[in-house]
Amino acid sequence: xxxxxxxxxxxxxxxxxxxxxxxxxxxxxxxxxxxxxxxxxxxxxxxxxxxxxxxxxxxxxxxxxxxxxxxxxxxxxxxxxxxxxxxxxxxxxxxxxxxxxxxxxxxxxxxxxxxxxxxxxxxxxxxxxxxxxxxxxxxxxxxxxxxxxxxxxxxxxxxxxxxxxxxxxxxxxxxxxxxxxxxxxxxxxxxxxxxxxxxxxxxxxxxxxxxxxxxxxxxxxxxxxxxxxxxxxxxxxxxxxxxxxx
Amino acid sequence: xxxxxxxxxxxxxxxxxxxxxxxxxxxxxxxxxxxxxxxxxxxxxxxxxxxxxxxxxxxxxxxxxxxxxxxxxxxxxxxxxxxxxxxxxxxxxxxxxxxxxxxxxxxxxxxxxxxxxxxxxxxxxxxxxxxxxxxxxxxxxxxxxxxxxxxxxxxxxxxxxxxxxxxxxxxxxxxxxxxxxxxxxxxxxxxxxxxxxxxxxxxxxxxxxxxxxxxxxxxxxxxxxxxxxxxxxxxxxxxxxxxxxxxxxxxxxxxxx
Numbered sequence: 001x002x003x004x005x006x007x008x009x010x011x012x013x014x015x016x017x018x019x020x021x022x023x024x025x026x027x028x029x030x031x032x033x034x035x036x037x038x039x040x041x042x043x044x045x046x047x048x049x050x051x052x053x054x055x056x057x058x059x060x061x062x063x064x065x066x067x068x069x070x071x072x073x074x075x076x077x078x079x080x081x082x083x084x085x086x087x088x089x090x091x092x093x094x095x096x097x098x099x100x101x102x103x104x105x106x107x108x109x110x111x112x113x114x115x116x117x118x119x120x121x122x123x124x125x126x127x128x129x130x131x132x133x134x135x136x137x138x139x140x141x142x143x144x145x146x147x148x149x150x151x152x153x154x155x156x157x158x159x160x161x162x163x164x165x166x167x168x169x170x171x172x173x174x175x176x177x178x179x180x181x182x183x184x185x186x187x188x189x190x191x192x193x194x195x196x197x198x199x200x201x202x203x204x205x206x207x208x209x210x211x212x213x214x215x216x217x218x219x220x221x222x223x224x225x226x227x228x229x230x231x232x233x234x235x236x237x238x239x240x241x242x243x244x245x246x
Numbered sequence: 247x248x249x250x251x252x253x254x255x256x257x258x259x260x261x262x263x264x265x266x267x268x269x270x271x272x273x274x275x276x277x278x279x280x281x282x283x284x285x286x287x288x289x290x291x292x293x294x295x296x297x298x299x300x301x302x303x304x305x306x307x308x309x310x311x312x313x314x315x316x317x318x319x320x321x322x323x324x325x326x327x328x329x330x331x332x333x334x335x336x337x338x339x340x341x342x343x344x345x346x347x348x349x350x351x352x353x354x355x356x357x358x359x360x361x362x363x364x365x366x367x368x369x370x371x372x373x374x375x376x377x378x379x380x381x382x383x384x385x386x387x388x389x390x391x392x393x394x395x396x397x398x399x400x401x402x403x404x405x406x407x408x409x410x411x412x413x414x415x416x417x418x419x420x421x422x423x424x425x426x427x428x429x430x431x432x433x434x435x436x437x438x439x440x441x442x443x444x445x446x447x448x449x450x451x452x453x454x455x456x457x458x459x460x461x462x463x464x465x466x467x468x469x470x471x472x473x474x475x476x477x478x479x480x481x482x483x484x485x486x487x488x489x490x491x492x493x494x495x496x497x498x499x500x501x502x503x
Contacts, residue, residue, distance in 0.1 A: 024490035025457070028464055029434025031414055032427055034310045036355040038348045039424050040431035044341035045445045050435065051297075051343045054304045066299055073299075073321055074291035077328035081286045084333055 076217065083215040086185060086201060087167035095173055095239035096145040097121060106155065107136040109143075114152035118143035119175060121156040135197055135232060144173070144239060153179040155232070156239060157189060159199055163214035168199060168238070178233035182210065187235040190224055199235065276342040283331050294331075295324055298346050305347060309354050323353050414483065417471060418464075426460055433457070465492055 041047050102112040106120050113120045120140040144156040159172045168174065176189050184205040190212060192198050203221060204211035213221035224230050282290020299320060306316040327349065339345035425446055432442050443453030472483050
């Protein structure tokens with residue numbers, strides 16, 4: 001059917017001519033666009049044409065404010081990516097608790113537990129993101145069986161608080177190695193004067209001080225001095241209570 | 247992509263214009279940008295944001311996100327997208343731009359749906375206990391309007407279509423093919439028909455014919471839809487059609503109804 005054959009019916013429908021009909025087409029296109037239709041943007045050529053078109057009309061002022069915003073978003077994303085990678089690299093092992101063969105505080109049972117292929121487990125709120133007494137004075141009535149790859153010097157602690165989400169959630173049990181050397185980007189359990197024991201991510205590792213950060217952006221990073229007893233140990237694994245363990 | 251002719255035969259792909267094909271961004275640049283993001287380099291992340299933030303801000307405007315919420319929606323999306331891209335081990339998307347834009351549009355659509363569910367839930371709560379403040383607290387103005395479906399634009403003089411046009415769009419999505427929807431949106435962006443033809447893999451004449459038929463159908467459908475509407479919605483659509491130059495009178499409405 002040719003265009004000429006079509007035109008009379010167009011007039012019958014009450015349309016003036018091409019320009020006006022185009023206007024209706026644009027209105028319909030805008031309507032589809034605002035409605036979230038993705039068809040047009042799935043075309044690589046159009047997507048790139050559109051990108052060039054948008055960049056072509058950015059003012060200098062917008063460009064400058066964009067630079068500042070980009071820096072801010074990039075920094076935030078960098079921290080989150082790093083956190084996600086650390087979380088992904090933290091091994092997850094099955095959680096198998098059993099009654100302690102020797103009852104006493106951590107200080108006393110640590111060696112016996114280690115010799116039995118276990119680690120003392122402290123479930124009290126005094127650790128991780130809470131405040132409280134010395135961890136070594138905590139009473140221990142339960143041990144967790146250690147996976148074969150983890151030798152002695154371990155301690156199992158229960159996390160409280162949301163400062164390390166999504167890597168560690170409240171209620172998670174972590175395995176902390178008290179002999180491992182603290183390095184940048186590892187997760188440690190440290191003692192903070194005002195908060196008690198905290199589990200945090202090491203973002204800066206100096207000779208005299210450590211900068212510790214939370215994965216949850218709602219919490220600000222802070223610095224602690226590297227004095228004896230400041231760091232309890234390095235988190236080496238997460239012990240999953242569920243069956244599905246990777 | 248549908249590039250079939252009148253009798254179903256596949257038409258030869260058009261070569262396209264220089265504008266359509268000649269000035270495309272280098273795919274290697276996309277790969278390099280993505281590699282920078284995956285290495286978690288600050289420069290790479292920053293360049294990604296610099297490249298896509300203006301595009302997404304424009305998309306937010308086109309999607310009718312309220313002006314005071316655009317920055318937040320775009321920033322949160324970019325943040326999530328960077329984490330997602332950095333974590334993915336899969337191959338890079340064929341076109342990073344198309345991937346980012348369509349992901350953003352889907353994200354806004356999801357936000358609208360969530361807001362609609364929240365608004366419905368809050369509305370039922372409100373009916374029970376009379377707490378309008380719950381709706382106000384949990385939904386932004388944009389989300390509320392989206393949820394109600396009464397136009398999505400803000401009051402800052404944007405080009406967002408009205409309720410009647412949004413309703414027309416929903417009808418169009420059902421009646422138009424994928425190619426036709428592409429053509430409509432490209433026309434709204436004032437893309438040259440020659441470029442549209444190239445992107446659809448059609449000859450210029452075939453694209454022209456396609457657009458012409460689409461116009462005819464659009465007018466017919468719009469007028470038919472008008473006759474099915476009543477009250478303020480009808481008046482709204484009639485106003486829009488008149489603005490678009492469609493002469494509406496009672497005879498036309500009756501004859502097409």
